[in-house]
Amino acid sequence: MPKSSFVDFKAVKAAITMEQVLQHYGLIDRFKRSGDNLSGPCPIHKGTNPTQFRVSISKNIWNCFSECKHGGNVLDFIARMESCGIHAAALKAIEWFRLDPKAVASDSESENDPPGEAPRNTNPPRTKQDSKPASAPESSAPNKPLQFRLDKLQRDHPYLKERGFTLETIVDFGAGFCEKGVMAKRIAIPIHNPEGKVVAYAGRWPGEPASDTPKYKLPQGFRKSQELFNLDRAIQEPADRPLVIVEGFFGCMKLHQHGCRKVVALMGSTLSATQEELIRKHTNRHSRVIVMLDEDEAGRTGREDIAVRLARFVFVKIHTFDQEDRQPEHLSAEEVAQLFGGAT
Numbered sequence: 267m268p269k270s271s272f273v274d275f276k277a278v279k280a281a282i283t284m285e286q287v288l289q290h291y292g293l294i295d296r297f298k299r300s301g302d303n304l305s306g307p308c309p310i311h312k313g314t315n316p317t318q319f320r321v322s323i324s325k326n327i328w329n330c331f332s333e334c335k336h337g338g339n340v341l342d343f344i345a346r347m348e349s350c351g352i353h354a355a356a357l358k359a360i361e362w363f364r365l366d367p368k369a370v371a372s373d374s375e376s377e378n379d380p381p382g383e384a385p386r387n388t389n390p391p392r393t394k395q396d397s398k399p400a401s402a403p404e405s406s407a408p409n410k411p412l413q414f415r416l417d418k419l420q421r422d423h424p425y426l427k428e429r430g431f432t433l434e435t436i437v438d439f440g441a442g443f444c445e446k447g448v449m450a451k452r453i454a455i456p457i458h459n460p461e462g463k464v465v466a467y468a469g470r471w472p473g474e475p476a477s478d479t480p481k482y483k484l485p486q487g488f489r490k491s492q493e494l495f496n497l498d499r500a501i502q503e504p505a506d507r508p509l510v511i512v513e514g515f516f517g518c519m520k521l522h523q524h525g526c527r528k529v530v531a532l533m534g535s536t537l538s539a540t541q542e543e544l545i546r547k548h549t550n551r552h553s554r555v556i557v558m559l560d561e562d563e564a565g566r567t568g569r570e571d572i573a574v575r576l577a578r579f580v581f582v583k584i585h586t587f588d589q590e591d592r593q594p595e596h597l598s599a600e601e602v603a604q605l606f607g608g609a610t
């Protein structure tokens with residue numbers, strides 16, 4: 267693969283068959299063919315029942331009806347076999363099957379999140395499905411700086427205090443409770459572009475919203491895949507410090523509060539092509555990046571993919587938490603100091 271190209275997942279999926287992939291793993295002899303189906307023991311959970319794993323040849327998809335209770339396309343299969351993300355699986359497939367890199371390179375940004383998808387805390391725990399690349403390409407037009415400011419934000423709102431934020435951090439990030447206007451009754455958090463201009467406000471409902479109210483609100487037309495939250499300030503930190511990548515606003519703000527100031531948030535658990543470019547632009551081949559996503563299914567899937575992509579141009583370390591559902595926001599000042607040795 268050319269270093270800078272993005273993979274067109276659809277083209278890779280169309281170029282290889284499940285039969286070829288099973289053959290690659292030396293598994294095809296264990297499978298029986300009948301009509302449109304191949305069936306055999308599940309290679310993913312290493313089962314023995316000869317009918318538990320089925321492949322539809324025409325649809326080029328698979329299903330494990332036993333332990334995995336899961337199915338998908340060729341790339342999902344490789345991702346499961348290799349315990350990697352979809353992007354990494356696609357790169358492997360390109361290599362194994364000697365696909366023409368040009369034929370499967372994407373000049374669009376189809377790896378991006380769906381437009382307008384709210385940040386990660388918005389939704390109930392996501393499944394693997396959600397972290398798959400969106401098929402609809404997203405416009406890569408930059409977000410325009412806002413012509414207004416939300417003023418009179420209440421800085422000392424109890425919700426922010428409850429989440430452990432000091433007034434200093436809240437003021438520093440320009441956040442606060444908004445009484446009126448587009449973000450009414452929400453905690454407004456300004457999002458800046460790399461030049462430091464406000465391009466949007468994200469609105470977090472303070473507490474658990476009713477089921478029909480989203481936790482996060484982003485302005486219509488705002489493309490979060492075009493920005494990295496706090497990048498404008500992170501790039502002012504010394505070049506020899508590692509850049510920490512987290513998922514959400516509050517994780518970013520908390521690390522910042524604890525003295526880790528070279529930190530950005532993806533506003534989700536995937537890295538868009540534009541975000542990857544932003545990181546590339548503001549790092550060099552000596553730079554270090556620490557990927558610190560949430561310890562859940564989406565975070566684990568996301569960090570694999572992100573690490574593979576960033577490792578092409580910086581030194582990457584994945585931070586894992588030893589407990590399910592732990593996230594950067596939960597880290598204490600002491601833990602942050604220990605992790606970064608006060609050097610971030």
Ligand SMILES: [Zn+2]
Pocket residue numbers: 308309310311312313330331332333334335
């Ligand atoms: Zn299985």
